[in-house]
Amino acid sequence: MTASISLRGVGRRFGAAWALADVNLDLAPGVTGLLGPNGAGKTTLLRLLATALSPTHGQVCVLGLDPAVPAERTGIRRRLGYLPQEIGFPRGFSAFAFVDYIAVLKEWTQPAVRHAEVRRVLDLVDLGGISTKRIRAMSGGQRRRLALAQALLGSPPVLILDEPTAGVDPEQRAALRNVLAELARTSIVVLSTHQTEDVAALCERVIVLDCGRVRYNGQVTELVGQAAGRVWLADAPDAAASASWRTGTGRYRNVAEHARAGVEHVEPSLEDAYLLLRGGTRPDSGDVREVLS
Amino acid sequence: MHGSRSDAALLAAIGERDLAAMRALYDRHAAWLSVRLTRRCNDCDVVADAVQDTFVAVWRKPQGFRGDGDVAAWLWGIAIRRLVSRLRSHREVIASFEMMDATPVPAAEDQVLLSVEYGDIGQALARLSPEMRAVIQAVVLDGLTAKEAARLLDMPVGSVKTRLSRAKAHLRAALAEGLP
């Protein structure tokens, strides 16, 4: 069993629009971040990887198995944890009851072993102390952590997470990063997020999607390096910059493809590099539109 | 973290479905409750069931504690009643009282301690019959009603009441004797 995921020429269409087009990727153990604006196709790509959708054309290969073959698809699902972008919870369930229910669906049939595993994942996301609380009485951040807990059942070799830290407070986010980093030693973790700090803190590799296509696929450090010499601070927003915003110190941070001479350069962050990449791309017109985010 | 919280604070947290607070309460009280119950009933399975029932009851209704007195006393009240309802055979109860009967009269230095806490009652108690001592312990010390004590000790309610009044009379007489 190869510990990798590969996509070749994958495309997915909904009606007349292509949510993904011509995607070629290779993923290995470790954390890979997925960045992109709303409608770029991140959720579609993650659903494809999680075997919730099948591609319109192209080949997907997860851990050496082909999700188009039903028996192999079940094999993938046995080794998969998935956190969708939006998740609803059955009425009247407690945190423990919900994770227990998903564990049953994941074929944990022995009650004693299953309960121990449910407690383990609840402790990982720091919900062990309130496992009997009704989900409807929980905050948004606590529900997100609960949804993450069900994905962590069984420490799966493939973990697909769609915005795992949305609505989670910074303290908890740091704790979750540790959990994911630990898991990523042996598992393939793919997470999509709007927070570039999450990617910067956690991911070795990053994929940038836009309009259903891969704009960047490589090391985080390389991407950041692309912005070297292209970020500077000024007292006023610079008209020549592709992006410019006011920072907490009252000065303006500017990003541009070509920096002027004689400006006060600063160390680029991942966010700068990402903005540069996005700003430098002219959006395709016509056929590649996004209908679903 | 939990070590500094009072029992009442833990109960409040349990009302908010905090399992960690439940664990803390258990860690504080399960041991002495088990030992004290085992002194009423030799059967450790029954004792274990009673202690478990007690903590489950606390989880279900932590607001049953009205804030008066110690939480420990309230827990004991629940625990002893659970023991009474879980009793399967009274042989185990009688056996624990027979053990008490076999104890020697306290040594000299303990008598000094006892007189600090209870004066001459200790000696007076030692002179009572085992059944009378059992009734005193159940009704006076453990806080059971006559009916509950009757169930625990497997004797009719009338016997409990007569033994209790006889024991009290004995104690009063013994204490009166002991006055200088």
Place this chain on the structure above:
Amino acid sequence: MTSWHVDEMALRRWIGRSDSLADSASVEQHLLWCDQCRERVNAAVTGKPAPGVVDLGDMWSQVRDAVELPRPSVFERLLQRAGLPAHDAKLVAVASAFRGKWLAGVTGVLTFVALAAALGDSRGVWLFLAVAPLVPCIAVAFSYDPKVDPALEPELVTPYPALRLVLLRTVAILAMALPAVALFGLFVPGRAPYTWLLPAVGCVAAVLALSTWTSSLRAAVAVSAVWLVVVWSLVAQAGSPDVVLHARFQIGYLVLAVTSTVIFLVRGCHVREFRPRRR
């Protein structure tokens, strides 16, 4: 309070049950308010599991299970009694169709309709005729439809065989719904109850088969619409509602049931396709 604490010997004798009533009374009263001495009891008793002594760790596991584990619902226990393994019973019972409120709603509808039929009015009979077979198939559709089942997305990608789950839920629903329909059918004058069964089974099977192409709720709506049209046109032609239950139509329902079941089993792997909502 004094700073008096129980001395070590007295405590040990109390734990070992070798002291007298007076001594034990003294210790026990003290323990009711002294946390320090309670901790000493803890230390003395923990970590020494022995026969005849309670095991604190084991007792905690029991307490935690009693408090944390979800208690099986009435339906779950019924299903287990019927022979289903515990974990399967849990999965089947979770379905929305088994929620009390939903059941109450269905019962309400059927009661209303049965009353209408019992009044002897031919339109009442028509109403019952039209609604009764649809009840089980709407129940089935609800039990695994994305619009109704909120946790569907993570459920979709689990290895549990979808076919088995759907069949289990369908059988459980039919086992409840069909007797209910038959019971209400008794109020309808002129027809034996069991003649409702085949149309009901036929509709359910059709819903299952269609759900391999589209969402189960849409399948249920489609089947309901077709059934209502069929009933209406047959009644309009023959003039009496009873004609729909006539022997030759029963054969038709049977054929529908069998064909649909076959289609469903063959295309079973498509049941779990995610069909995203259009925004």
